Amino acid sequence: MKIFLxxxxxxxxxxxxxxxVNPARQYEQQRGTQPPVDGVxxxxxxxxxxxxxxxxxxxxxxxELKIFYPSGxxxxxxxxxxxxxxxDDKNYFESGGLEHEDSYVNNDLEGSGEHYxxxxxxxxxxxxxxxNLDGEKKIYFKDGTLKQDMFYANxxxxxxxxxxxxxxxxxxxxxxxxxxxxxxxxxxxxxxSTYISxxxxxxxxxxxxxxxxxxxxxxPADIKVSYDHT
Numbered sequence: 001m002k003i004f005l006x007x008x009x010x011x012x013x014x015x016x017x018x019x020x021v022n023p024a025r026q027y028e029q030q031r032g033t034q035p036p037v038d039g040v041x042x043x044x045x046x047x048x049x050x051x052x053x054x055x056x057x058x059x060x061x062x063x064e065l066k067i068f069y070p071s072g073x074x075x076x077x078x079x080x081x082x083x084x085x086x087x088d089d090k091n092y093f094e095s096g097g098l099e100h101e102d103s104y105v106n107n108d109l110e111g112s113g114e115h116y117x118x119x120x121x122x123x124x125x126x127x128x129x130x131x132n133l134d135g136e137k138k139i140y141f142k143d144g145t146l147k148q149d150m151f152y153a154n155x156x157x158x159x160x161x162x163x164x165x166x167x168x169x170x171x172x173x174x175x176x177x178x179x180x181x182x183x184x185x186x187x188x189x190x191x192x193s194t195y196i197s198x199x200x201x202x203x204x205x206x207x208x209x210x211x212x213x214x215x216x217x218x219x220p221a222d223i224k225v226s227y228d229h230t
Contacts (some may be wrong), residue, residue, distance in 0.1 A: 045070060057082075069094045079104075093118050102128070117142050129154075141166050153178070 036056045043052035049070045055063030060083035067076040073094050079087040085107045091099040097120055102113040108131035115123040121144060126137040132155030139148040145168060150161035156179030163172040175183045 055080075107131075126152075131155075150176075157181075 037059055038057050039055070041054045041056060042050060043054070045051045047070065049072070050068055051070075052068070053064075053066040054061060055065065057063070061080035062082060063080065065078040065080060066074055067078075069075050071094060073096060074092055075094070076092070077088075077090045078085060079089070081087075085104045088101060088103055090101045093099050095118065097118055098116055099118075100113065100115040102109055103111045105111075109128035110130070111128060113126050113128060117123050119142070121142050122140055123142075124137065124139045126133055127135040129135075133152035134154060135152060137148075137150050137152060138146060141147045143166070145166060146164055147166075148161070148163050150157060151159040153159075157176035158178055159176060161174045161176060162170055165171050170187055173183075173185045173187070174181060
């Protein structure tokens with residue numbers, strides 16, 4: 001009788017363990033020993049939701065690669081040919097709207113790119129060369145007016161950079177040389193005659209843009225100046 005009970009408990013434990021297999025862990029284990037030669041490969045998160053869908057040919061990524069939100073909505077759509085990222089790349093908000101779109105050549109960002117607000121308006125436009133920001137980049141307020149205008153060379157800020165108030169007045173004027181900030185001027189009420197400050201901070205390149213609410217009245221003093229490198 002005792003032997004029978006022990007055997008029953010072992011079977012129950014094995015069955016329960018099998019039912020609790022983490023699909024993400026199972027995927028990683030399988031992928032480490034059995035990479036796909038051809039066909040579709042799926043990745044799941046810890047809750048069992050599909051998080052990635054990959055296409056392979058001859059053990060290399062080839063075709064569409066999709067990344068999903070836990071809700072099942074598509075988050076990113078990429079394209080590969082023989083293991084290299086090429087063509088259009090699109091990112092989406094969970095609501096379904098386009099968040100940004102770029103193009104790749106031989107795994108590098110190349111050409112124009114655009115970012116959007118979650119309500120569809122253009123947020124920024126930039127250009128890439130060999131994977132680096134290159135040329136003019138513009139950032140817009142939600143109503144379409146220009147917020148920031150700057151230039152890049154080989155991924156570094158280079159030349160004049162302007163920040164504007166929402167009514168089109170110059171709030172900040174800066175100059176960069178190969179990523180180093182060389183001058184900084186702020187103006188009150190967008191009038192260059194009402195000079196506020198001028199400084200030469202340590203050589204560095206600012207980080208992401210801080211954006212005020214689109215429906216607020218923005219004064220030059222409210223604008224935190226930094227530049228988005230993505």
